[in-house]
Amino acid sequence: MLKPTVGPIIGHTTTNHARIFLRGKHNKNTLVFAGVRYRRLGEDHWSKGDFAKLEPERDMCEVFALNNLSADSDYEYQAGWFSPMRPAHTVDTVKELPLQWPRQVYHFRTRSSQASLPRAYIVGSCRYLRMTAGIAWAPQLGDRIFASISRLVEHASPPVSAQVMTGDQIYVDDLNIVAPDRKLKEILQKYRVAFSQVNIARLMSSLPTYMILDDHEIEDNWPANKRKSDDYLYANAIRAYELYQASHSPAHALTNDGLINKRLDKYWYQFTEGDIEWFVTDSRTRRNLSATDRRILDADQEQTLCDWLIHTPARVKFVVTSVMFYPDQKRSDDDAWQAFPEQRLRLLETIRTHRIKNVVFISGDVHGSLTSRLTYSEDPDFEVHTVVSSPLCNSRMLPYATAATFTLDQPLVCTAAGDYRHELTSGVISQDNFSHMVVEARRLQVNFHDREGKLLQSIGIPIR
CATH class of the missing domain: 2.60.40.10 (Immunoglobulins)
Known part of the structure; x- marks a missing residue:
């Protein structure tokens, strides 16, 4: 063999x-x-x-x-x-x-059956690995951070349960201006090279890895930039995504005889560990951009997410959305949740009116990392947090986010009954990094590390 x-x-x-x-x-x-x-x-x-x-x-x-x-x-x-x-x-x-x-x-x-043990996770997104003619250019740049993650995992206490990769695991469109990849064989080759680099391969061979796609698995700002000729690209990009990312996720059910059911009708999924639950949304392929019913999540996904939030007995509830839930960017951004304010408000109102505690939104995308707290002016008991972790490896052609990127001096949403207000609970990290999240009895500890593994910031989020 x-x-x-x-x-x-x-x-x-x-x-x-x-x-x-x-x-x-x-x-x-x-x-x-x-x-x-x-x-x-x-x-x-x-x-x-x-x-x-x-x-x-x-x-x-x-x-x-x-x-x-x-x-x-x-x-x-x-x-x-x-x-x-x-x-x-x-x-x-x-x-x-x-x-x-x-x-x-x-x-x-395997996971422990004890419900209330401390748990730890690695979270990251946006791993740029430039490919030319099927060959990675300077692959060590896109792989070295995974050596640092492996070293942390080897010595971590509590042990790290899983790695959650929240989007842009590959860049199908890295050479869109010069020679865009559109054929299935070209996109498959990107996955083969990206996932077989030495350090990431070593890490993923032992640490359970959960993935969800963002735009660059297809095309920048998909589907806002979609052209009629992009149906061919989309079919090939999604086929490759299904084979290399969705295939080993909970999106695939098991058959009665314990085999993987290869039929796949959605990309969003849930998983549970003890008293912690994750809902990994597909905030990319089910969008509705019509003026009358703008949605970043389709109706079925939104309803399932709301039902889960209301009824789950989980002590901590992580909601993964590849694009940022909040804060909003200063520049007009039709790609993240700020472009879908009605649906975002419905989720916030669901959390507030049902008095749901310990909801944390996890995202990436913006090439900057931060934590932020959201409150409501007329309800001191309402609190939601977000953890943004990005990028694992940036392109020299793309800028990092800074604090100046975001609108931080005004409410996120103003309603007739009150205002949703947010504040940063960390600095904005403007370099390659990953997050190491530890769920303890009374707090979520978020540790951001640089690509060499050095601790950049550590933020404690109370668990109520």
């Missing part, structure tokens, strides 16, 4: 379940299979192995579902791909072959 050409990537992980993504290589006129085997750390015997036939239509990618795992446990696993000598093999018959597994052993840990 050969090492995966991309991956393995640990995706959605629970107390008893984990998903592993990997890619093999197309061999013309030859069947290709991939396999994964695993064991609990300290055990002598490997599992029998799970196998799948790789298909060119899926870019030779597969996601394996490991079920019936033990909670709060360390596992080690091996993964690879191969082409059998005989062309008549099936998934069942290759299980009997005397396979030589790749020597590389990877590790992951």
